[in-house]
Amino acid sequence: MARTARFGARLDVVIFGACVLLSLISMVLPTNLRDPVAGTLRRSLVAPLMRLQLGAEQWRAAYMRSERVELSRDTVALAAARVPTLETENDRLRKLLGFGSKLQWGFIPAEALQGRGRAEDFTVTLSAGSRAGVRERSLVVAPEGVVGVVQTVDPTMSLAILFAHPDFRVSAMSADASAVGIVQPHVTTSSPTSEPAFLRSERYLLEMRGVPFRATLKPGAVVYSSGLGGIYPKGIPVGVVLAEIKTPESWARTYLLRPAVNPAELTSVMILTPQRTAAGLVNVWANVGPVDSATRSIVAAGDSLARQSATKEAEARRAVIDSAARLIVDSLRRDTSATPRPAELPPLDSAGRARAVRDSIAAARVRRVRRDSVAAARAKDSVRRDTVPGVRP
Amino acid sequence: MNWGATVRTVLLCAVLIFLHYTLRPLLAWRASPDFLIIALLLASVRVRPGVAAMLGFIIGLASDSLALSAFGAGALAMTLIGFSWSRLKAVFFADSALLNGFFLFLGKWAYEILMNLVERRTHGAELMMQIFVWSSLSAAVTAVAGVLALMMLRPVLETRGT
Numbered sequence: 001m002a003r004t005a006r007f008g009a010r011l012d013v014v015i016f017g018a019c020v021l022l023s024l025i026s027m028v029l030p031t032n033l034r035d036p037v038a039g040t041l042r043r044s045l046v047a048p049l050m051r052l053q054l055g056a057e058q059w060r061a062a063y064m065r066s067e068r069v070e071l072s073r074d075t076v077a078l079a080a081a082r083v084p085t086l087e088t089e090n091d092r093l094r095k096l097l098g099f100g101s102k103l104q105w106g107f108i109p110a111e112a113l114q115g116r117g118r119a120e121d122f123t124v125t126l127s128a129g130s131r132a133g134v135r136e137r138s139l140v141v142a143p144e145g146v147v148g149v150v151q152t153v154d155p156t157m158s159l160a161i162l163f164a165h166p167d168f169r170v171s172a173m174s175a176d177a178s179a180v181g182i183v184q185p186h187v188t189t190s191s192p193t194s195e196p197a198f199l200r201s202e203r204y205l206l207e208m209r210g211v212p213f214r215a216t217l218k219p220g221a222v223v224y225s226s227g228l229g230g231i232y233p234k235g236i237p238v239g240v241v242l243a244e245i246k247t248p249e250s251w252a253r254t255y256l257l258r259p260a261v262n263p264a265e266l267t268s269v270m271i272l273t274p275q276r277t278a279a280g281l282v283n284v285w286a287n288v289g290p291v292d293s294a295t296r297s298i299v300a301a302g303d304s305l306a307r308q309s310a311t312k313e314a315e316a317r318r319a320v321i322d323s324a325a326r327l328i329v330d331s332l333r334r335d336t337s338a339t340p341r342p343a344e345l346p347p348l349d350s351a352g353r354a355r356a357v358r359d360s361i362a363a364a365r366v367r368r369v370r371r372d373s374v375a376a377a378r379a380k381d382s383v384r385r386d387t388v389p390g391v392r393p
Numbered sequence: 394m395n396w397g398a399t400v401r402t403v404l405l406c407a408v409l410i411f412l413h414y415t416l417r418p419l420l421a422w423r424a425s426p427d428f429l430i431i432a433l434l435l436a437s438v439r440v441r442p443g444v445a446a447m448l449g450f451i452i453g454l455a456s457d458s459l460a461l462s463a464f465g466a467g468a469l470a471m472t473l474i475g476f477s478w479s480r481l482k483a484v485f486f487a488d489s490a491l492l493n494g495f496f497l498f499l500g501k502w503a504y505e506i507l508m509n510l511v512e513r514r515t516h517g518a519e520l521m522m523q524i525f526v527w528s529s530l531s532a533a534v535t536a537v538a539g540v541l542a543l544m545m546l547r548p549v550l551e552t553r554g555t
């Protein structure tokens with residue numbers, strides 16, 4: 001037994017030594033002998049393992065490729081999802097740029113950061129403060145119209161109340177100033193079912209109260225600030241008439257307005273300095289409302305036609321006067337030898353022409369009288385004396 | 394070792410070799426586990442030292458056939474590792490996962506060091522970096538994978554005595 005064990009141990013050592021020796025020989029084999037051995041191993045023992053490895057690497061390559069494809073698809077989808085947002089932002093910035101060029105001076109651009117809390121529905125945080133020139137009660141506007149008023153000012157930021165704030169009031173009027181009233185936030189009635197469904201679905205609605213009963217506003221009419229009250233200058237769009245609502249006040253009408261600015265889409269605003277507000281904003285929103293712009297264009301077209309016809313009439317009159325003056329000058333030159341030659345004539349102004357016309361008319365009258373008297377005398381001379389009764393030749 | 398245990402060991406070694414040529418390329422880690430070393434350990438502790446040395450030689454030579462710059466080095470390293478593990482099993486190898494992991498770490502690290510020295514692809518600081526960072530990291534990953542494999546395969550391997 002021990003002999004067998006010893007034999008086994010020796011055999012193990014011999015095998016180990018042989019393996020080490022073969023390994024060392026393999027390491028020092030020249031290339032021309034090593035390559036056939038390695039090639040034989042690759043073609044026989046390692047070949048199925050290599051096929052396994054090749055398959056695994058192909059799987060990995062396919063997985064990586066699919067991951068890349070998925071990544072690029074996600075990137076494209078993400079970019080496509082951002083396009084509408086970018087378009088909207090681009091449109092808004094373009095509007096703001098155009099608005100800034102219309103305002104020309106006295107405004108502070110600011111980013112509007114909207115609160116997400118329920119109590120922050122009526123306020124907006126602005127990214128400009130007293131260091132930028134913002135003051136309390138500065139007017140906040142957007143390219144579409146009125147936004148609100150600055151309430152609190154910090155050095156680097158300020159807080160403004162929106163038109164949806166319960167304290168918001170602005171004196172407003174229609175585009176033709178036929179209807180004047182006070183605009184304030186629309187508070188939902190206790191029985192909301194009494195309102196039409198489309199009104200209940202709207203947020204931030206306004207109402208224009210105290211409109212005289214004789215003044216009616218059609219849906220779609222733009223309502224502007226009237227300038228009464230001191231805070232809001234005249235001509236800022238406040239909203240668009242949605243419908244008339246029934247109130248207990250029977251002596252005045254109340255209209256429901258959709259605000260010109262949607263607070264949910266508010267990102268950039270302009271804060272007007274007090275000097276700019278005092279200077280007035282009448283021409284800034286000149287082409288805001290399509291109805292007003294159409295009216296203005298019609299009026300402008302009518303004015304231009306009237307101006308054109310007046311110009312033509314004046315030109316015709318001037319032409320008549322000129323021709324008359326020319327005729328008179330010519331006739332005067334023919335009648336009187338003492339009349340200076342045309343080259344010596346002084347240039348006639350309009351007063352001179354009128355005087356010449358008057359003179360020529362007077363001279364013509366004199367000449368006609370003379371001609372009549374001469375003709376009468378001739379007629380008297382042409383009568384034969386023998387035909388005259390009682391007269392002998 | 395009876396025939397049943399032999400068959401199970403051969404099958405498990407085959408599975409580990411299969412994993413070496415399929416899972417490693419799929420993972421493609423820089424420090425990936427060496428399932429050939431794990432298979433060698435698994436077999437070495439169950440066979441005689443001479444057989445373990447021969448097994449290491451064959452596995453090493455097969456892997457060397459794909460790396461001609463160090464042809465024979467892998468065979469030498471595997472032979473040494475297989476023989477050592479088989480001889481040391483009676484001295485150290487209790488049924489301890491930690492000890493198995495330690496020997497796996499040592500075996501793989503020794504294999505990596507020998508391959509790096511024989512291949513002579515790196516020198517100086519880069520060689521030190523390779524040996525002490527990447528080789529040791531690969532040895533650690535192999536040890537962890539080996540311990541996990543041994544723990545999972547224990548129910549199969551423990552029936553050897555029956």
